[in-house]
Amino acid sequence: MRPTAFRLSALTLAVLAGTAQAQAQTSAQNDDGSYNLDAIQVQSSADASKEGLSEVFAGGQVAEGGKVGILGTQDVMDTPYSYTTYTEQLIEDQQAASVGEILLNDPAVRVARGFGNYQQVYLVRGLPVYSDDITYNGLYGLLPRQYLASEFIQRVQVFRGANTFLKGAAPGGSSLGGAVNIVPKRAPNQPLNQVTLGAQSGGQAGLAADFANRSEDGRFGIRLNVARHDGDTAVDGEEEELSMAHIGLDFREEVFRLSADLGFQKHRVDGGQPNITFLSGVPIGDAPDADESIGQPWTYSDSNDIFGTLRAEYDFADNVTGWLALGARRGEENSSFANPDVSNTAGDYTAGRFDTAREDHVLTGETGVRFRFDTGSIGHQVTVSGSSYELKSDNAYGLSSGGVAGNIYNPVAVSRPANTFFGGDLDNPELTARTRFDSVAIADQLSMFDERLLITLGGRYQQIKTDDYDYDTGVRNTETSYDESDISPTVGVLYKLTPSLSAYASYIEGMEKGDRVGQNIGAVNAGESLDPYSTEQGEIGLKYDGGNIGGSVTVFRSRKPEAGLNQDNVYEVLYDQENTGVELMAYGNLTRDLTVLGGVSYLDADADGNDAIGSPDTQANLNLEYRVPQMPDLAVDGRVIYTSSQYADEANDQKVDSWTRLDLGARYLIALSDDKFLTLRGRVKNVTGEDYWASAGGYPGEGYLTIGAPRTVLVSATLDF
Template sequence: MIERGLSRHALARTKTRWASVVLATSLIGTAAQAADLTTPETDTRKQDAEPAADAADTNQLAPVKVTSDKTKGFAPASVETGPYKGMDALDVPATINVVTRDVMDAQGDTGLYDALRNVPGVVRQQLNGLAYDNLSVRGIALDNRSSFLIDGVLPIDNNIWMPMEDKERVEVLKGASALYYGFTVPAGIVNMVMKRAGSEPVTSLTALGDSNGSIGAAVDIARRFGPDDQFGIRVNAMDEHVETPIDGDRGYRKFISAALDWKVTNRLKLQYDLEHIETSVVEQAGIAPLAAGKNGLIALPALPDPSKLLVSNAHPTNATATSQLVRADYAISDNWSANFTLGQSITRRDRWAWVFQKYNVATGAGSLQASEQNGQMYENKNVRLEVVGAFHTASIAHTLTVGLTQDWLFQPDFTTFFFTAPQNLYNPIPVNTLTPSGSPKAFFAQHIRNGGAYAFDQIDLTSRLQVVAGVRRSEYIASQAGTPNQDISRTSPSGSISYRITPNTSVYASYVEALESAGSAPATAANANQILPAAVSHQEEVGVRTRLADRALVSLALFNLRQPAAETNADNVYLLDGNARYRGIEFSVQGDVTKDVSLIASAVYLDATQVDSSDPTLIGKTPENTPHVTASLFAEYRVPVLAGLSVNGGVYYVGPRPVNSADQASIGGYTLLTAGLRYTRRVYGKRVSFQANLENAANRRYWSAAGSNQLGVGLGRTLELESTLEF
């Protein structure tokens, strides 16, 4: 009865919040009804031009503009990740997928996977993304401690919701990337590039909400000031009360970020980035696959109702994250420059993790296991010094990069306490009492140091033919009580060749050999969080890119990667055992296909196979959570007969995936649909926009993820609304 009473009150609060969202968006746009005082927006993707300079300013020197090389539209002009920072996308000899700000705006992206669903081969791992996004790329799970970066250099921990409102773009560098980043999993890295102040001032206020009853507000302010505009600042902030698509599951998320820059002299520029995130949400239970039956197969339960909460809503996971990065760029001469970065990121969590297990497939009756993990902390520190120079040997042009880098990762002791409660998967009951279960489990502090020196030379043999040769000397030191210490050094080569067939078409081939981090054991393993030994991976890739009429970028790549495979064995111990091969073909296109239509589309076919193992039954099997096919299409149409109006839609497909590497069961593939519209007008000279995006428009029930002995249930349909006023 107590739970039912709370539900009625929660429903009343939801209705009140929903009415508030409608009222807020209506107030922002009331003036738009006065048609004689308004002007329609001709292109929702373009900012307005600044007024012409006064005549009195015509004799002044042109101001120095310190801006990011931002791409307008769906197609990227350049990349900002790793050794390819600032390069034309056509010249990059690797697969880098870029999700631009315009794509994220059109989709109304609020989390990391929202943006990365456009990237071929990216799928969710283990969870449904309610609290944070565990991800895999090309069948290989990313490491939450080392695979995610801010501004291409600072590793941040991905055990928390990642806001997209303060990001200019998100880039995924596929495959082995150890030349620049050292010991990282060969799935690749995800780079989030912060918004910075440009030449145009920005002041915007956004009201936001959704059909579940969430309500919040966001602000974005950017200015340049000082003589010659040498100072820049951009501040983003958001505060949102969150009602999830799961009944009774609510919380909050908020953040504030600042990006500052100062052009001290014509040679020296300083930058500082700060991002602080706070979240609280109840994590839905993952569903543990049962043990295999006599036939060696696992019987999976029916898909449960995604709107039903399986756990207690009195035990949320609370998390905070603070990241800071300082960068200095100095022009030594016209041809030589140096940059220095220093950063730190700290994530703290008091977590309640839930797993539904030991159930009857037919009736749904089973047991919840709750894990209370207070005092979790993940600290990343990074320092990097890099020198870049351009010179010639005879008629051959060189761009040489030499760098030193050091990462420190630290996680202190904490203790996990276990509880159980009865539950039914198909007809959930309120969880009011938790019974202590088993003995507490201690996690012992981890210390990891990942350092190295690297050099790579971009050699322009002709105006069309380019070779990049690189080498890195790495050292990886890891220690944790109760596990063997590691101190590994290795020299890793890499090389590529690219050729411009035409000014707008290039082909490339690359080889990378790297000593990669194999990550750590999942929380569900008997050796939970234990660091695995470093492993050597090898990758070859060939590809072609073309830019169509300077409006769309088309890419096609063939890849082959070999990696020591990490598995959970029959004793539930996660360890390196054998080798897996990941090879496939990947296609993407993004940009304007007509003056009124922009799209971003992708597809990948992946053949992933365990090629050897101490367990002969695993050989030839597909690694867990690895689909053979993923594909996506998102398109926006700017309606020419009504300036300022655009409509969009998306289709996202993920193929079937095995629940474990023994392929004892598979979750079905799914196709999700989205739809949206935006309308922008000028009201008294100010830009006002209204936006609605419908996620999972068909309200499809689906398994969102497998892996680490858990299944995630996808979230139901949600209508997201926002209205923005730009001053």
């Protein structure tokens, strides 16, 4: 960390205490009463790596680097790809409750919903990342599938762009335009004892506790997080309940490092806002009042997950390091939905009841070895890695054909209709899907000219195998089974023009399962399995690290295959959706007291001559935080989020209006004693109370709409002792 001067105040001490959660530090007082922070040495590491956590950038809201898949922990300035790592400090100061709320800080990301449920979906560069395709320390499938509470998270890493070479193909078939990785919490180098009490408008209250300690020699660390939230939300008629617990362990010696996690989450939503679809030919109307739920009171989503990981790393020699990671999850979901189909501009709708039951069992793991050596004047970092993922999913459903009618602008409760169609037993779901993903990857990062020129070369062989089973008989469906493989290459070049300015260019691919052509669509090649679809992406950019201010400019273009029936009734790839964009990012300290985080994203998502569903051409964020000089224990911040208009249908007849949201926050720190501090935080989301459609789509080919969050007031008090 670069030496930085701070005023001595309660706010300063809190910032130092928060920073100590990732690093040890010493300080010396200057003649003017300010303090200089000396260089630090990271001891704990979430992924049991020699490098540990990347240092926090000036301002504390993002990190200087992060884990880049098979390449390991890297500095942003050394990597020919685009990504940002958001820190625990940002999460706490914004009182962000979930992954989706954290990612609203990124101009290339917007948050949508799953198809027919409350699952969070993250649209990165106009393409979805399903919440069950985010990774946990690099492993797929371990986190709760629908929603993840922020109390689990130390950092959130957002990778922008295709990424199959780096992380493997996402089992859910998303992550073609980006990826999300969660870094779990670890014990800092100083003891941590923290309790937070919070509430929000509507009546919901929450209590969270965060405790951590390390052994005297610093080798062993333990961190425990527990939280409980319950009550009505700011949406009238909506109730949310969450319970979570997480324990993180780590151990490190000179040549051996070990980390482990065990987590539990129970999340339930009653009467939540549903997804809303305007039927074909019906113009998109104004968004209804966001502070009143359209959802029927008998609708709900209830999920329970328990998961664990174990990761070890060993130095066989000074230049040879190997690692092994294993993980498992068991998840249960039960739900009942009634998502409106709007039939006219007045907002009248019909809906049917749709119940689901699901049980998931996931086993996943990866192993690898990394070699560092020189050939003449060229340095090499060669990595070989293998990964495996297996999901067994038990499912059942029940549905009614209609039975619910109403108006989105005048919602009323109706009786729950009886289900008339069933698949399986809702009380005892049986195996309906089995997924197996295996891959092997190799990478070589070459460094030349005193490490000013960095070249990344690599490829990943990916095997995809899926089987479906009948809901009622359990018989394997040979017509839908899939077993194919492909190779995803990459090449990247980065040149450091100056110590603070890097230029780069890269090519990388994304991969998803190809279609198995069904028997009921009239295709002459029915029963054929199409090769995995490869999304190709080229990118160039500049990255800047000025010590206090950092940022980037990125230009990219990707091509995503789209399949369908051609004029000869052959099911094949018909065209490529072409996404072309420019992204600008900025972060850090503009002045001693003013911190900035934000940027703008321009996107042209061309789908056979039309704009792709749910792809705004402009998204912009600006977050400013000001530490009041006259009151050094007080900080205030404001965030503006802008999203331009987008379309909800392939023909571009249904246009969704643009929206702008303003959030304001403040925090004040009180020193109760030399080692006890009370942080008071307040925040108002959507200050102006704008009613808006936050997103369109989130599932390929679907244009359902999600209502944006209403004006919401949040307050909390955190005691550090």
